[in-house]
Amino acid sequence: MGAQTTIEKLAILADAAKYDASCASSGTAKRHSTGGKGIGSTEGLGICHAYAPDGRCISLLKILLTNHCVFDCHYCVNRKSSNVRRARFTPQEVVDLTLSFYRRNYIEGLFLSSGIIKSSNHTMEQLVEVARSLREEHDFRGYIHLKTIPEADPELVHQAGLYADRVSINVELPTDAGLTRLAPDKNARQIEGAMGKLKSDIVEAKDNKRRFKHAPRFAPAGQSTQMIVGADAASDADIVGKASRLYDSFRLRRVYYSAFSPIPDASAVLPLKRPPLIREHRLYQSDWLMRFYGYQPQEVMQATEADGNLPLDIDPKLAWALKFRERFPVDVNRAGRDELLRVPGLGVRAVNRILASRRHRTMRLDDVAKLTVSIAKVRPFIVTADWRPVLLTDRADLRALLAPKQEQLELFAA
Amino acid sequence: MTALQHVKFGTYYVVAVPEADDFDFWRERARGLVQCDVPPDRVAWVEPGGSGNLFSHGDRGLPVPPADAPPVRASKAFVQLARSAICHSDPERFALLYRLLWRLQANPRLLEDGADPDVRRLDELARTVRRDIHKMRAFVRFRLVEDGDEEVGEHYVAWFEPEHHILRANAGFFVRRFANMKWSILTPQGSLHWDGAVLEEGPPARRSDAPSGDPTEDLWRKYYASIFNPARLKIGAMLKEMPRKYWKNMPEAALIPELVAGAQSRESQMVAAGTLEFDEKPDTLEAIDKAIHACRKCPIGSLDNHAVMGEGPQDAALMIVGEQPGDQEDLAGRPFVGPAGQLLDRHLENAGIDRRAVYVTNAVKHFKFVPRGKRRLHQSPTAKEIDTCRWWVESERAIVQPKLVLALGASAARGMLGRTVSISKARGAPIPLEDGSELWVTAHPSYLLRLDGAAREEQSRLFNADLAAVKKRLAELAG
Structure with a gap:
């Protein structure tokens, strides 16, 4: 094998990184490069600089330092026993790529992860070196997300947090049994231990910052994690339960879900099935219900069907409303914020506008229609000055009436 | 820059706005007009290059507000929204803002009423502009120009075509982000130049003023192509x-x-790469049965379903080919056991054909469906999927060697012929196959199930006639 060029390595190491769903670049401390000697800024809101045909945003240069790995996790394209092409960047190459992409306004920053080479500590050192060089030598003030390695020395992980905006450790599978079966080299207790340590570092740094102006920042955009959906038998109820426990215990900013993808040279243990994209979507919707709509995890679980999975044909909010019809219809002119947020078809924005508007007028169905996307979806669940759903809420076939028409076959079929 | 021209036209005022995004100018003029009690329908706002120039010949100025005029009130939220909305390319924006300012004097909390048409329009304009600003931050692409001058160093130049007048509004962002870089952004509305210390505005530019390429774009394109996951195509998103x-x-x-x-x-290849490749056709029905269960040559095989093998005597003279297993066939693991199969059985009986003597199979071996809650809705296989599966049904035919094949429906006919035929044209006459046997085509019984009334009677009659012809032809071939 001759020496690989940068572009060949980039192809291999970007391809290897694409199974990580996160691409967020938002929610970090505000910075800009005025008065510095380098480039870069973060202004709260993340920016998606491009979108790939898979619908996912490209915000960060998301690559692995290397896809050589001593671990043998079945779901992973980079596992030891996989037959993929391997490549390895030096920290300097990653630094140069990041800066030359950033200068051309292609990216918000870097999301760096790596296969485990030599040892966990050695790998972690290399990751930290990239971030250190960007920050200290180049005064780079863009976004950095570092994947940390749970088995590495806590001191190294701590350094990562000093340079990075966000740190993350993937829990990978929703159940411990799944992890033991599919990721034999990983250990659930160790992963959660490392997440716990990160959480206390983040909390401590925030606390210091409040008291001392020059206290160092530690991962100002917090920590996140990722779970693979569809590689093991875990139901949506299991996954939602796990996610809410993670949010509570480790104060995660986000739990990402990644529909298991058929990977090249897959392990024989895995299903060779097309990823359940719609299932991933439903899980994200349930995540939003918990984070922005005030649903408790148990309530999301109530929306699941007998097999513990969320329905695929309708969204979880509608599923919940159809199960608890006695809570509807809700009077748009009187109901509180919490009740309005439960109405299928009313988002946070629409609810805010209704609450403001109704101080000025008695809301009629037409008025509500102006504030929402689809009045047809909302109608069976609300009462307005001129509208009462009468029998609609009780109709047995309401679900069929409200379920979206079939479209986007590629989501399900083929 | 044009001179400011204010025209009094009877009691009708024309205000010429000098710059398309000049909020401060609008605010000053609007304040004066409100103080002089000029209602919105008496003011026309004209932006640079606007058709309103027709009115702008006279220049007698706007009324001067009386010294004791009350102050003009506007909420912070309104000013914020108006600053964005003024950048919109809608020529009506100045008038809309003035109308809202006018109405705000009577109702200071007007903006809370999201159902009011003016408030909604303001919200819409501001939102569109914010989105355009955000998209410009995202989609500007700088290209490196080597000036050849050591002192100037690297210069990054971008060409961008914003939809609204947002260039100035976005300057701060690019200055803060690329403070220590020399850059220019060229647009049809104007240009910005930053040298590391001072921001300068320039005249409108043309695409040809911008550099045409940058070698780093090869790396970026490679990254874009590699980070994309072909297993999750979502073009709409x-x-x-x-x-x-x-x-x-x-x-x-x-x-x-x-x-x-x-x-x-690419995805089919990935899926296929995980399964066995057969170089030779299996030579027993058992081997086919085994192989189709592992077949992932097309995406149908990767759904949650089971392959359904044909059944019947290995030396049958008649082979009947359907489209694909349905929900019930998939569960039972046998062909033609669902509603269409039962209908077929009745018609075969009427025609005097013994199903037990027939080899019955399908053109496609797996059930293609979309999940709808707990139900699985049948989906027609694509031509490509049928053609992929021909490999199996041809293997079956090579072993059974029927004298006559009856294809039910267009999918089955394609599975036998490799091309699409029209049932109404092809039915009723034999089509010779390469090995000397004959293909007859007729409708699929599920087609009959979807009809009712006279249409169903008519199609049933045709179907029976086809079966009768097949029965007669079989007797001839046997004799």
Whole structure:
């Protein structure tokens, strides 16, 4: 094998990184490069600089330092026993790529992860070196997300947090049994231990910052994690339960879900099935219900069907409303914020506008229609000055009436 | 810059706005007009290059507000929204803002009423502008120009075509982000130049003023193509956030058509790579049965279903081919046991054909469906999927060697012939197959199930006639 060029390595190491769903670049401390000697800024809101045909945003240069790995996790394209092409960047190459992409306004920053080479500590050192060089030598003030390695020395992980905006450790599978079966080299207790340590570092740094102006920042955009959906038998109820426990215990900013993808040279243990994209979507919707709509995890679980999975044909909010019809219809002119947020078809924005508007007028169905996307979806669940759903809420076939028409076959079929 | 021209036209005022995004100018004029009690329908606002110039010949100025005029009130929220909305390209925006300012004097909390048409329009304009500003931050692409001058160093230049008047509004962002870089942004509305210390505005530019390429774009395109996961094609989601109008100035967008086209085949390859490849056709029905269960040559095989093998005597003279197993066939693991199969059985009985003597199979071996809650809805296989599966049904035919094959429906006919035929034209006459046997085609019984009344009677009659012809032809071939 001759020496690989940068572009060949980039192809291999970007391809290897694409199974990580996160691409967020938002929610970090505000910075800009005025008065510095380098480039870069973060202004709260993340920016998606491009979108790939898979619908996912490209915000960060998301690559692995290397896809050589001593671990043998079945779901992973980079596992030891996989037959993929391997490549390895030096920290300097990653630094140069990041800066030359950033200068051309292609990216918000870097999301760096790596296969485990030599040892966990050695790998972690290399990751930290990239971030250190960007920050200290180049005064780079863009976004950095570092994947940390749970088995590495806590001191190294701590350094990562000093340079990075966000740190993350993937829990990978929703159940411990799944992890033991599919990721034999990983250990659930160790992963959660490392997440716990990160959480206390983040909390401590925030606390210091409040008291001392020059206290160092530690991962100002917090920590996140990722779970693979569809590689093991875990139901949506299991996954939602796990996610809410993670949010509570480790104060995660986000739990990402990644529909298991058929990977090249897959392990024989895995299903060779097309990823359940719609299932991933439903899980994200349930995540939003918990984070922005005030649903408790148990309530999301109530929306699941007998097999513990969320329905695929309708969204979880509608599923919940159809199960608890006695809570509807809700009077748009009187109901509180919490009740309005439960109405299928009313988002946070629409609810805010209704609450403001109704101080000025008695809301009629037409008025509500102006504030929402689809009045047809909302109608069976609300009462307005001129509208009462009468029998609609009780109709047995309401679900069929409200379920979206079939479209986007590629989501399900083929 | 044009001179400011205010025209009194009877009691009708014309205000010529000097710059399309000049909020401060609008605010000053609007304040004066409100103080002079000029209602919105008496004011016309004209932006640079606007057709309203027809009125702007006279220049007698706007009324001067009386010294004791009450102050004009506007909420902070309104000013914020108006600052964004003024950048919109809608020529009506100045008038809309004035109308809202006018109404705000009587109702200071007007903006809370989201159902009011003016408030909604303001919200819409501001939102569109904010989105355009955000998209400009995202989609500007700088290209490196080597000036050849050591002192100047690297100069990064971008060409961008914003939809609204947002260039100035966005200058701060690019200054803060690329404070220590020399850059220029060229647009048809004007240009910005930053040298590391001072921001300068320049005249409108043309695309040809911007550099045409940058070698780093090869790396970026490679990254774009590699980070894309072909197993999760979601073109709609991409288009929603990155509409086509932006593509022409993004180096990576040229790759999109080929990535989309290649995606499905790349995924099938990945899926297929995990299964056995057969180089030779299996020579027993048992071997076919085993092989089709592992077949992932097309995506149908990767759904949650089971292959359904044909059944019947290995030396049958008649082979009947359907489209694909349905829900019940998939569960039972046998062909033609569902409603269509039962209908077929009745018609076969009427025609005097003994199903037990017939080899019954399908053109496609797996059930293609979309999940709808707990139900699985049948989906027709694509031509490509049928052609892929021909390999199996041809293997079956090579072993059974029927004298006559009856294809039910267009999918089955394609499975036998490799091309699409019209049932209404092809039915009633034999089509010779390469091995000397004959193919007859007729409708699929599920077609009859979907009809009712006279149409069903008519199609049933045709179906029976086809079966009778097959029965007669079989007797001739046997004799």
